[in-house]
Amino acid sequence: MNTNIIEMQSVVKSFTGKLALNRLDFSLASGKIVGLLGRNGAGKSTLMECVLGLRGIQAGTIALCGDDPNALSQATRGRLGYVPQQTDLFGWMTAPQMLSFFKAFYPVWNDNKTNALLDRWSISRTTLISRLSGGEKQRLAIIRALAHEPDVLILDEPVASLDPAGRRDFLRELVDSVIARNATVLFSTHILTDLERVAVDVAMMKSGKILLQAELDTLSAEAVRLTGTEPSLKKLQAYLLTNLVVHGVTATAVARIPAAEQAQLRVQHPEITIEHMSLEDFFIEVTA
Amino acid sequence: MNAAVASDTVVRLGGRMMEMLSSMRVNYQVGHTLGLTWLRVYLGVAVLSVLIAILLWGTAASVINALTIVSVGILVVWWFQFVSAMYAMSTPQNMRLVPNLRRETVWLMSLAWVLTALLLVTFFFLVQWFFLAVFCMLAAASLPNQRQRFAATGFVSMVILCAAVWQGMAGTSLLGANFSAGLMLDHAVAGWAMMAGMLAVIGLVRVLPIVGLVLWLLWVGTMMFNTRIFGMVVLDPLQLVYTATSQTSLYLVSAAAFFCLLLVGMVGSATDRALSRRAEVTPSGWGVATWPWFGKVGWQWLPGFDYFLSRALGAPYDFGRLMQFTFGRMLHWSTLCWLAMLWLLLGGGFLFMLSVPDGDRGAMSMLFAIIFIPNAVLLPSALIRATYRVRAEHQMLSLTPRWPAPVSLNRQVAWHFAKYCMVATVLGMVMMAIFAIVYKIDVVIVGKFMLTMVATGVVLLAAVLRCHARMKSIDLGLVMAFWVTLIMLPNVLVTLTFSSSYSPGWFPPAAFLGITMLAAWRYRQFLRYPKSLPAGNAVD
Numbered sequence: 013m014n015t016n017i018i019e020m021q022s023v024v025k026s027f028t029g030k031l032a033l034n035r036l037d038f039s040l041a042s043g044k045i046v047g048l049l050g051r052n053g054a055g056k057s058t059l060m061e062c063v064l065g066l067r068g069i070q071a072g073t074i075a076l077c078g079d080d081p082n083a084l085s086q087a088t089r090g091r092l093g094y095v096p097q098q099t100d101l102f103g104w105m106t107a108p109q110m111l112s113f114f115k116a117f118y119p120v121w122n123d124n125k126t127n128a129l130l131d132r133w134s135i136s137r138t139t140l141i142s143r144l145s146g147g148e149k150q151r152l153a154i155i156r157a158l159a160h161e162p163d164v165l166i167l168d169e170p171v172a173s174l175d176p177a178g179r180r181d182f183l184r185e186l187v188d189s190v191i192a193r194n195a196t197v198l199f200s201t202h203i204l205t206d207l208e209r210v211a212v213d214v215a216m217m218k219s220g221k222i223l224l225q226a227e228l229d230t231l232s233a234e235a236v237r238l239t240g241t242e243p244s245l246k247k248l249q250a251y252l253l254t255n256l257v258v259h260g261v262t263a264t265a266v267a268r269i270p271a272a273e274q275a276q277l278r279v280q281h282p283e284i285t286i287e288h289m290s291l292e293d294f295f296i297e298v299t300a
Numbered sequence: 301m302n303a304a305v306a307s308d309t310v311v312r313l314g315g316r317m318m319e320m321l322s323s324m325r326v327n328y329q330v331g332h333t334l335g336l337t338w339l340r341v342y343l344g345v346a347v348l349s350v351l352i353a354i355l356l357w358g359t360a361a362s363v364i365n366a367l368t369i370v371s372v373g374i375l376v377v378w379w380f381q382f383v384s385a386m387y388a389m390s391t392p393q394n395m396r397l398v399p400n401l402r403r404e405t406v407w408l409m410s411l412a413w414v415l416t417a418l419l420l421v422t423f424f425f426l427v428q429w430f431f432l433a434v435f436c437m438l439a440a441a442s443l444p445n446q447r448q449r450f451a452a453t454g455f456v457s458m459v460i461l462c463a464a465v466w467q468g469m470a471g472t473s474l475l476g477a478n479f480s481a482g483l484m485l486d487h488a489v490a491g492w493a494m495m496a497g498m499l500a501v502i503g504l505v506r507v508l509p510i511v512g513l514v515l516w517l518l519w520v521g522t523m524m525f526n527t528r529i530f531g532m533v534v535l536d537p538l539q540l541v542y543t544a545t546s547q548t549s550l551y552l553v554s555a556a557a558f559f560c561l562l563l564v565g566m567v568g569s570a571t572d573r574a575l576s577r578r579a580e581v582t583p584s585g586w587g588v589a590t591w592p593w594f595g596k597v598g599w600q601w602l603p604g605f606d607y608f609l610s611r612a613l614g615a616p617y618d619f620g621r622l623m624q625f626t627f628g629r630m631l632h633w634s635t636l637c638w639l640a641m642l643w644l645l646l647g648g649g650f651l652f653m654l655s656v657p658d659g660d661r662g663a664m665s666m667l668f669a670i671i672f673i674p675n676a677v678l679l680p681s682a683l684i685r686a687t688y689r690v691r692a693e694h695q696m697l698s699l700t701p702r703w704p705a706p707v708s709l710n711r712q713v714a715w716h717f718a719k720y721c722m723v724a725t726v727l728g729m730v731m732m733a734i735f736a737i738v739y740k741i742d743v744v745i746v747g748k749f750m751l752t753m754v755a756t757g758v759v760l761l762a763a764v765l766r767c768h769a770r771m772k773s774i775d776l777g778l779v780m781a782f783w784v785t786l787i788m789l790p791n792v793l794v795t796l797t798f799s800s801s802y803s804p805g806w807f808p809p810a811a812f813l814g815i816t817m818l819a820a821w822r823y824r825q826f827l828r829y830p831k832s833l834p835a836g837n838a839v840d
Contacts (some may be wrong), residue, residue: 094699
């Protein structure tokens with residue numbers, strides 16, 4: 013039985029000649045929390061919008077909870093929570109009015125949570141949404157997305173416009189209420205420290221493709237920088253994720269080597285220095 | 301098919317129609333329960349206008365004028381209300397089946413509404429009865445029991461329809477020559493047609509009603525000074541007993557009252573009240589602080605009484621919210637552009653007319669052309685750009701369960717078409733206003749045509765939106781384009797017939813036809829090349 017919440021196969025999406033998704037394959041299993049990493053223009057938002065049926069695709073197939081994204085069933089829609097990158101809420105309503113409006117659509121709505129979050133995040137109940145700050149709007153969008161306790165949460169850089177305290181609050185809420193319910197989360201961000209707090213898995217995108225997808229802890233342990241002579245590094249070509257950068261007689265490259273093999277390689281190739289990398293450095297070099 | 305099955309089918313159809321037409325009771329969440337507000341507004345306007353008319357002039361004609369103004373306003377607003385409610389009905393959570401509806405009531409109401417629709421089609425001749433019917437329907441809405449409301453409305457509609465048909469056939473009036481003649485005052489119809497078009501759009505934006513009011517005053521002001529900018533002062537086909545000054549003053553006062561009441565009633569705190577009703581808290585006391593539209597804390601006297609009335613009527617509030625919700629910022633843009641255009645036309649045209657000799661209309665037509673042509677290009681462009689700005693709102697909704705559009709694309713297409721339909725209507729009206737001035741076309745014809753355009757545009761919007769909201773495939777959109785054309789055609793033909801004796805009068809309908817065809821073509825293009833839609837789709 014297929015338990016993948018998201019299933020994308022050979023998906024192609026382009027915008028006036030620019031390829032945003034390039035025969036992309038991606039899957040997200042139920043209960044997984046995946047952080048989607050990628051530089052600006054890598055295709056993260058497009059991927060999410062295609063998954064949700066907000067954008068059409070030119071080729072390939074997508075299934076969201078088993079449904080065609082362009083004809084999502086009511087049940088699937090009820091399971092979804094989505095925070096877009098650019099929140100454009102109904103500016104002519106107040107926050108409680110908008111939440112009340114959306115409440116009518118969902119079979120489940122957690123009033124206690126919405127009220128608590130409105131209080132905790134100090135969102136005015138009487139001010140029109142159009143007059144809220146960008147961060148407040150983002151918080152409100154997050155509240156809206158969490159209020160119906162979705163099984164599948166798709167967050168497109170949800171903390172981008174939040175201050176550090178706001179990000180921490182949001183992540184705490186995410187961990188406490190969403191992840192604890194074994195929900196499936198696809199979470200794009202470029203703030204890696206946030207990702208490390210939340211994500212279990214990480215997927216890195218570059219030029220419309222998924223470069224790699226792995227558990228975060230595993231990737232942290234496997235992300236290394238190799239330094240040595242060019243011929244020696246070429247022996248480990250199978251592990252390399254980037255091209256060799258040659259500085260005189262030495263060369264460096266970023267590689268992903270299973271933790272169990274690293275000690276063995278150190279013994280086999282003493283001329284090669286194997287250094288662990290932070291996820292941020294790893295991301296920068298791999299997606300460069 | 302036996303008789304029982306046929307009967308059952310008819311009853312089912314009637315029930316479905318009732319679902320649509322009983323949408324006075326739907327969707328408090330959107331905040332469009334408007335009936336009470338509108339009823340108050342119109343009754344207020346009616347009473348005020350009649351009182352002013354009696355006090356100032358004391359002539360039957362002025363009273364009739366006041367009634368005419370109110371009636372026409374009711375017609376147009378009722379149509380918008382009806383259409384918005386129809387659209388709301390496509391949202392499943394809004395469906396409130398009429399409980400325990402008796403079969404006879406369904407029959408009666410179905411028949412009444414069909415006849416009413418037929419009457420609307422022919423309202424060129426029977427317009428007065430339609431207004432009266434609408435007035436009575438609104439009055440019937442105040443009955444406490446839903447079944448009573450339907451029965452009363454059906455009964456009244458039937459009586460009025462029969463009377464109207466009889467009057468039309470016999471050429472006589474049931475209520476006296478003055479009453480009938482007053483309701484037939486075409487120049488009042490023409491004036492209010494323009495006003496209604498503006499109101500329908502203006503009422504949705506906070507500040508613009510004030511601009512609209514200024515515009516209205518300017519327009520009336522031109523009539524008061526006998527400048528004949530719309531040729532209205534000289535038009536008095538029925539030779540009633542009133543002066544131009546009294547007539548224009550009546551326009552002035554009643555329009556001001558109308559606008560003020562609109563500001564208070566529609567743009568006020570209706571949404572807040574409608575939304576807060578869901579909290580099931582019954583307001584009470586002598587007064588309560590409210591959330592007003594302009595953001596400052598307000599005060600509402602006797603909220604409990606108001607609450608009681610709103611519950612008793614159970615009719616929609618605040619259709620403005622729904623329309624704004626439906627069309628997004630498009631209306632803001634169109635209103636802005638349209639009003640800017642009217643400002644230029646009225647202000648510039650007025651000043652220019654004062655400065656040029658009567659015979660020198662060529663220069664004036666050039667002025668209008670200079671004003672009009674850039675707007676014809678800029679307005680749609682601005683609207684297209686505005687489309688992108690509401691994309692996120694629609695994205696959010698398309699992922700919401702029970703939202704009417706099964707496919708996000710359909711929603712986008714509907715939205716786009718609504719936009720173009722609106723643009724076509726607006727541009728057509730503006731063009732006619734321009735050419736009415738330039739070529740001295742009979743304002744009666746222009747007014748009738750504008751009324752038709754408004755009504756047709758609204759019906760089209762409703763039909764298309766409903767159709768698209770339910771469509772599962774864009775192929776049906778092509779079918780819809782055909783229906784759109786089909787619906788538009790009789791309207792254009794009727795207008796051409798009416799304008800046949802005025803050679804310059806051919807131009808506005810021809811232009812309108814052109815604009816309509818352009819809109820249909822553009823609509824078809826969107827369907828064929830949907831990748832041009834802002835949110836994309838699955839079949840490009």
